[in-house]
Amino acid sequence: MTGAVPSRHHEIVDDLRHQITSGSIKPGERLPSEAGLAARYRVSTVTLRRALAVLQGEGLVEKIHGKGNYVRRPRRKVMYVGGWGTLDPWTAAEPKLRITVRHTTVPASVHLTTLLKLPTGSRLVEYTCLSLEQGTPHGLARIYIPRDLAPAGVLDDDSAYREAATRFAVLGSSPATIRETVCARSPTPDEASALRIGPTTAVLAITRIATDSTGRVTEAALLAFPGDRIDAVFTAHHVLDERLTHG
Template sequence: MMRTVPTRHHHIADDLRHQITTGHLKPGERLPSETGLADRYKVSTATLRSALAVLQGEGLVEKLHGKGNFVRRPLRRIMYVGGWGTLDPWTAAEAALRVTVRTATVQADGHLTTLLRVPTGSPLAEFLCISHEGESPHGLARIYIPRDLAPAGVLDDESPGPEAVKRFAVLSSPPAAVRETVCARPPTPDESSTLRTNSATPVLAITRIATDSNGRVVEAALLVFPGDRADAVFTTHHTLEERQPSA
């Protein structure tokens, strides 16, 4: 039986991992430059980056563009609660979470025409929402609703603040039905960049479609969470019919 011999970059990853888990390198601390680490371990920059990639994939190190590599702070798991709720499916009530929202009016095309069951070119209100815990991205949502159902005043804000988020938290009365499709898949380059995840780490993707009592789609939400720390919970309530008293 052949044994796999650890390569040089695995030895480096082991050493850095030990420094992180023992507290020698602390959460939030910036690692020396890649060139400096390569000199310290007497390896090429490519080998050093391979070692860092191992730790990035394990969630121990994160690379911030233009700033360097940092020991990643411990992040709590994300809990997505299924069913009709708030704009922030990551529980907006949590004070530690900050949600940024960008709004725009777009025209339906491609996949959106299918999701919202509208003709190509139909005006839609688009809400791009990113949830942060401190400086770390927590989740991503792209929410679309027919333009005529957009909450009054929300799209008039160039940079919606907390009040805009609050107004949008509940669009209207609960819809008649909500259908959610959940899958794990590789992230797109934009998702990987926004969520600061390794491109090899799957994301938990949820497509949520809400319809009213007439069958009209009132919202289509495309939700994406880092797959290595997200849980989705769905609860089913059974309605018991009242028994009529016997004659």
């Protein structure tokens, strides 16, 4: 019994992918026209476009309307440091990376009241932080603090809190605990718009909850990063049981 014969568009995908990953076709280089590629591979333009769609979905090819298909330049990644609740300081300080920050006061939605354990409609300070490199978004953070806990600096745009916001860091007083829930999912419409990605592009979503020593939730942050533009590192620290070490 013989295996299934690969379809022509898969053969085209494999060939073009090899040329791109081996460097035969350079990042930023324009591919031949779709009609030209279809003629080269002796397939219809419909089959050729199916192959290009696969490469576009893999992030290897980018179609620019009115110009053609280009080999996508590798995206520089940012790093999120789990447990500290912040972008890596070296990453955040990269000169090419620009962070826009704005804040407003909003009523708590049902989802936020659940996260912050507050009554519906409670007043929150919302910080929206967007990181960009040469106009390309790298990450989006929406950070929420109960209005009565918001430090004066957050409301007055104090430089110290603005600097913390540029690292997507916890803005309030030092928390006793930080809990982060991480998942990969499709973006919400708002995230897709802000990050300028398609609805099928996976995002790494982090929900970060900061709690003080009394157990009160002092801050909730909703972070979203395009999957190809983020590395996240989480470090586990093992605590030795003193009864075992001194037994």
